[in-house]
Structure formats: C-alpha cells, structure tokens
Amino acid sequence: GEDVEQSLFLSVREGDSSVINCTYTDSSSTYLYWYKQEPGAGLQLLTYIFSNMDMKQDQRLTVLLNKKDKHLSLRIADTQTGDSAIYFCAERAGNTGKLIFGQGTTLQVKP
Amino acid sequence: GAVVSQHPSWVICKSGTSVKIECRSLDFQATTMFWYRQFPKQSLMLMATSNEGSKATYEQGVEKDKFLINHASLTLSTLTVTSAHPEDSSFYICSARDRVSNQPQHFGDGTRLSIL
Numbered sequence A: 001g002e003d004v005e006q007s008l009f010l011s012v013r014e015g016d017s018s019v020i021n022c023t024y025t026d027s028s029s030t031y032l033y034w035y036k037q038e039p040g041a042g043l044q045l046l047t048y049i050f051s052n053m054d055m056k057q058d059q060r061l062t063v064l065l066n067k068k069d070k071h072l073s074l075r076i077a078d079t080q081t082g083d084s085a086i087y088f089c090a091e092r093a094g095n096t097g098k099l100i101f102g103q104g105t106t107l108q109v110k111p
Numbered sequence B: 001g002a003v004v005s006q007h008p009s010w011v012i013c014k015s016g017t018s019v020k021i022e023c024r025s026l027d028f029q030a031t032t033m034f035w036y037r038q039f040p041k042q043s044l045m046l047m048a049t050s051n052e053g054s055k056a057t058y059e060q061g062v063e064k065d066k067f068l069i070n071h072a073s074l075t076l077s078t079l080t081v082t083s084a085h086p087e088d089s090s091f092y093i094c095s096a097r098d099r100v101s102n103q104p105q106h107f108g109d110g111t112r113l114s115i116l
Helices: none
Strands: A004-006 A009-013 A018-024 A030-035 A043-050 A055-056 A061-068 A071-074 A085-092 A098-100 A105-110 B006-007 B011-014 B020-024 B032-037 B043-052 B067-071 B076-081 B090-097 B106-107 B112-113
Touching: A004 A085, A004 B067, A009 A018, A009 B032, A018 A085, A018 A105, A018 B106, A030 A061, A043 A055, A043 A061, A043 A071, A043 B106, B006 B090, B011 B020, B011 B032, B020 B032, B020 B090, B020 B112, B032 B067, B032 B076
Parallel strands: A009 A105, B011 B112
Antiparallel strands: A004 A018, A018 A071, A030 A043, A030 A085, A055 A061, A061 A071, A085 A098, A085 A105, B006 B020, B020 B076, B032 B043, B032 B090, B067 B076, B090 B106, B090 B112
C-alpha cells in the first residue's frame, strides 16, 4: 500500500542548514510535496517536485528526489527561527490522485 | 497565489449540535475539494473527497451520515458535523485543487471544533 515515512524531530541552530528526509513506497507517485504547518494553522505549500525531476531549488529551499530509492529531502539553507514548524512530506498517489502524508517532522530552530 | 478560505476558524458548541464548516477557493475554481481531520501532534487523515455536482467519496471508516459534505459550486464545499459529540472534537482542514492546473492542493487555515 501507499506509505510515507518521516523522522519526527529535527533540531538545528539558527543560520545552519536543515535537511528533512522522507521515504515513500508508491512508485507510481506523480508529484511529491512539502508543506509547512505552524501551530494552530493550516498547511502552507512550500514546494513540490514532479517525479521525473531530480532536484528543484526555490530560494532557500532545495528539494532532492531519488526515485530509485524513493527518497525525498528538503534542505532549508540559513535556517531562521521563523522556520520552526512541522513539515509534512506528501505524495500524490498515482492511481487515485489523493495525497498521502507523512507523520510530519517538527523542526526546532535554536537561536 | 491560490487562496483557500475556511470558516469558521474556531467553534465551541454543546453536544448534540450540528456544525457547518465552509471551504472556499477564492481565486480559482475547484472541481475537487478534500476534507481532512487532524488530531493533536498527528498527521492529516483524509475523510472524504468532495466533487462539484456529485456525491462525495468517503474514506473507509468515515460515517457518511455523520459528516455531510456538499459541493454545490466550483468555489464552495461544506462539511456538516451532525449531532456532534465530544469525540468529534478535532482540527478539520479542507483543501482544494485548481481545476485548470489540477494540482497542487491548497489548504485552508483549518477549523478547530470543540464539543462540550
């Protein structure tokens, strides 16, 4: 079945880079997404990557996709305290088009 | 960018009350909207897929008569929690997919429902 796994917690110092990792199982996934959720709020789309791409960069965000290993990562350069939030990885299931979410990674940024 | 508005953001009501939550796409049309439920410190659980002009598709284990979904226009879907009980207290989030680009899903800010 479809499954998405993430590590639950990451702590970094302000100014460092953060790398959040995600693995998925559905080889027919078409798109993979990264969403950010701040306390009490909905999900904010950060970036997404089409399954035939290896990398996508958008300002401080870099997404790397290893389709062979079904591994997705999000790198945040120069991490700021405002980046503290929960980050969800999601895949768009190939057969249904539904989003399958990981458990979310809590990013803690220390000053 | 694409904006999804969800209303109300927070509601507190007595047990037995029915509560309606609205989800609107403000600057795009959405033939498909999704309703999720999120428990504290957990991921999102898809409840149902709402299709404009047709019946919603519910996920396994979600009671159709409990969670009524209506998607009457290309910009509005509603979720009604009927005869709500304390166990229905949760954070409900909707999302919408642009009918032109067909992706990605844009999310509302969520509705925190507290049943006393």
